[in-house]
């Protein structure tokens with residue numbers, strides 16, 4: 001599903017974010033990406049949906065070399081990759097339901113599809129009662145559920161989660177992890193960057209560790225350290 | 226690709242509500258620059274209309290009385306032909322019928338004047354081309370015809386008509402230069418409104434990119450905003466061209482065969498100029514927003 005071959009990314013000012021990283025992630029896997037701040041986790045993810053391009057190396061997503069993808073095809077790549085973040089990135093002037101619907105509207109899904117999908121996905125993330133609330137009326141955990149609903153409503157093949165529990169307390173984080181696990185069980189490949197030792201150690205999934213841009217460890221059913 | 230018109234207008238009205246002063250200020254500057262450019266063209270068209278009789282070296286016109294006899298008309302022709310100072314081959318006789326057609330086009334804007342005359346009322350005339358166009362020579366030549374039998378009036382182009390042409394040319398050039406500068410200012414303003422809109426909507430744009438909205442889907446609402454500003458500004462200028470035109474024709478005296486007669490752009494020209502300005506406005510808006518998009522919206 002995802003394959004990196006000798007991928008390096010150097011930002012301007014000679015900041016090496018990734019150095020010669022090679023790894024492969026199978027369809028349906030759940031992978032933790034760990035490492036200290038600045039070790040290249042976010043860069044790893046941004047390379048996968050072509051928000052950044054590598055300086056060298058080849059990246060395959062769903063069997064395609066995304067380096068050869070022309071500009072107008074990139075949106076189609078992104079429709080197959082859901083993204084969630086530490087800061088949720090919700091639109092304040094839209095309700096929960098509208099935030100989720102937005103993701104379908106802007107890729108041209110017909111109205112009847114939207115009116116079916118949105119309630120179903122809100123049901124899945126447990127937010128049906130709050131469908132008509134605005135983000136500011138929700139707790140952090142609920143806001144992250146909205147962002148998960150938005151990322152997953154188009155049923156992407158891959159879900160990228162960049163420190164999704166970074167702003168949440170441990171109890172709320174457990175709920176989010178259960179949700180991500182359920183999404184993974186539907187066959188969606190999940191890649192999650194995190195600092196959270198507790199989460200990594202209890203889930204016992206594959207762990208890829210980055211250290212100053214180098215792939216330091218790749219361990220099945222691993223722990224944080 | 227799927228654009229919902231409603232969505233696009235929602236975005237535009239959203240930006241109008243967010244920053245009405247910038248939006249309206251931009252609109253006014255585009256309108257003024259288009260107006261100045263357009264007015265230059267209106268003046269040119271009016272001058273062309275007014276001086277149509279004075280083309281091809283014609284320096285004075287001998288108008289015959291509408292009821293002058295054929296003998297009198299022929300006598301004038303003989304006198305013109307025998308004068309070595311006059312190029313007989315280029316000198317043209319305009320009969321009642323042609324004069325009527327010319328009159329109709331000269332005063333095509335005022336039905337009242339046009340309907341008040343018939344072919345029979347029109348004075349036939351000679352359009353005289355002298356060898357030497359110097360005003361003193363032309364004046365002396367023209368004077369020689371004033372007292373001939375059957376002659377109603379002799380009008381010399383002398384300096385007046387050339388002065389109108391010069392003023393027209395200068396005005397036109399100055400309007401074009403001023404208009405071009407203002408248009409540049411207008412483009413900078415459109416560029417800024419679009420940049421502001423992009424900035425105020427960066428979160429939406431970020432999300433749209435993340436979920437895979439196509440580049441054009443993201444771009445079009447911003448483009449529409451710029452184009453719409455130019456279009457609206459262009460549309461607003463129409464009544465102003467009418468005002469300019471009325472002012473020009475008020476300089477002439479419609480009661481007599483004055484030199485300034487018909488100093489007025491034909492309404493067909495005004496509409497053409499207006500449409501050109503609307504299109505120019507839209508183009509300006511599109512170009513400025515395209516530049517803003519390419520700089521601030523990396524999709």
Ligand SMILES: Nc1ncnc2c1ncn2[C@@H]1O[C@H](COP(=O)(O)OP(=O)(O)O)[C@@H](O)[C@H]1O
Pocket residue numbers: 011012015016017035036037038039040041042043044
């Ligand atoms: N857009 C950027 N421009 C320049 N340097 C960057 C950029 N993004 C990240 N970096 C640098 O690249 C390195 C890796 O960053 P990042 O991938 O964000 O790591 P992590 O997510 O593990 O904290 C850091 O040194 C960071 O400062």
Ligand SMILES: [Mg+2]
Pocket residue numbers: 041042043162
């Ligand atoms: Mg990061």
